[in-house]
Amino acid sequence: MPPVEPVTTTPGNTAQSQVTSSQLPGRRRRRQTKPLLLLALVVLLLLSIGGSILGQRYYSPEVSTTPVAKTTIKKTTAFVAPPLSSQQIDDLRHLSTHMQDRQLAYLSVARMSLAEEIGQVMMVEYQENSYSPDLDAMVHDMHAGGVIMYQRQINTLAQTRADTARMQKRATFPLLISADEEGWNVHRLTNIYPPRLSARDIHDSGSTTVAAREGTKVAHDLLSVGINTNFAPDVDVSSNDGYIGWDQRSFGSTAADVIKYVGPYMKAMQTGGVIATVKHFPGLGSAPKTTDPHAVFVTINETKQQLYDKDLLPFEHFIHASDKMEQPGIVMTTDEFVPSIDPTYISELSPTFVTDILRKQIGYNGVIVTDALTMLGVQVNGQHVPLADAGVMALKAGNDLLLGPQNAAEMRVMVTAIENALKNGALSKSRLDDAATHILTLKMERGLVPAVPPANS
Known part of the structure; x- marks a missing residue:
């Protein structure tokens, strides 16, 4: 078909051009x-x-x-986003607050001296039965980020309150003051409060109400003596003949049972004002009864699939729990060897476990604390790793808070080791910044540190 010629009109060439003024x-x-x-x-x-x-x-x-x-091409209706549910709105608000706290924490860390920043990534213990000059050197002079207390230091209500208050007063930054208050055999407040139910007792009760009641009691008792952080609950999936189960520290032999009872327990404890810690990542449930990592090297002979199908499930569940009070403030790693996943390093010194699995795959963005780095299970290639070296390795693997120095002398050695690692490139400054920021963010979120910009920021 030939192209259509454009039509031009000239005056007089059509009748239509002849119009009257009235038309x-x-x-x-x-x-x-x-x-x-x-x-x-x-x-x-x-x-x-x-x-x-x-x-x-x-x-x-x-x-x-x-x-x-x-x-x-077909005509479609315009896209209209569905209204957000109250849960989605709450999630967005929580995320916004977390991001704001993290930004403020980052600004505060940027203004710290190197000594202050290194101190913040350490949780120290002390050997004396009450506040001492050695403890003062760690919390005041070397800026420790936290202190763990044991039964020998929790003697009376008045004494413990006085000691924790003095720690906070002397600290450069407000402290995470912790204890292992699990119940039954792991009961640090036994000099002040009566025995409490074990995790197995709670499971055997068959009652989530009992679980919540125990969580509320734990929070009350810890806060009454100035302890704001609990290294509990265990979320290890363990049978009664395993290391954790035998000691009645497990809430169940299936992931479903652990989740069922830990949820209300942890929610009640955190609603009561105490920071909860889920442990022992990636799971000590399969450790035999005789393999206590405090005393021996622990090997977990599970396949990767077994670990993912059982041991990791409670961690993943609580990290992404819809109820914010069921999300742990801290995750504790431990020193177990799982050759099916990392044939070289124990889990708490393993970048594969701490960074690749916990941070990236599971998506955890909170504080990660090591188990005690003084334990005999802290080994590589059959050799015990010295405390200071273990601290550097743990930071490099992705942990934030180092549970280890038992006195001021050990803390000084660890500080020096971290300084040297920064100088020689074995540890990046950005990794240290990230660790300190995680810790300060938690302190802001839980009201220990004011969530305000640092002075002159």
Whole structure:
């Protein structure tokens, strides 16, 4: 078909050009109306086509890179996002607050001296039965980020309150003051409060109400003496003949049971104002009864699939729990050897476990604390790792808080080891910054440190 020639009109070439003045106004209105109608139709068509393409490009789960033929374009309804649920709104608010606290924590860390920053990543213990000059040197002079207390230091209500208050007063930054208050055989407050139910007792009760009640009691008792952090609950999935289960420290022999009873227990404890810690990542449930990592090297002969199908499930569940009070403030790693996943390093010194699995795969962005780095299970290639070296390795693997120095002398050695690692490149400054920021973010979120910009920021 030949191309259509454009039509030109000249005065007098059609009858339509001969109009009277009386006809002109009406004719002008009709000539103006037709182009406007045509333009409106074109705009509507373009909007329809554009909306369809945008809908396919941005809201379809699969986007084809093949050009769409005109004949296949179908008019679609405009995309309207569904309203957010109250849970989604709460999640967004929580995320916003967390990001704000993290940014403020980062600014505060940036203004710390190197000595202050290194001190913040250490949780120290002390050998005396009450506040001592040695402890003062760690919390005041070397800026420790936390202190762990044991039964020998928790003697009376008045004495313990006085000691924890003095720690906080002398600390450079507010402290995480912790204890292992699990119940039954792991009961640090036994000099002040009566025995409490074990994890197995709670499981055997069959009652989540009992679990919540025990969590509430633990929070009350710890806060009454100035302890704000509990290295509990255990989320190890263990049978009664395993190391954890035999000592009645496990909430169940299945992941489902552990989740069922730990949830209300941890929620009640954190609602009561105490920071909860889930342990022992990646799971000590399969450790035999005779293999206590405090005394021996522990090997877990599970396949990768077994670990993912059982041991890791409670950690993943609580890290992503819909109820924020069921999300732990801290995750504790431990010194077990799982050759099916890392044939070289125990889990708490393993970048594979701490960074690749816990941080990246599971998606945990809170504080990670080591188990005690003085334990005899801290070995590599059959050799015990000295405390200071273990601290550097643990930081490099992705841990934030180092549970280890037992006195000021050991803390000084660990500080020096970290300083040297920063100088020789064995440890990056960004990793240290990240660890300190995680710790300060937690302290801000739990009200220990004011969530305000640092002075002169």
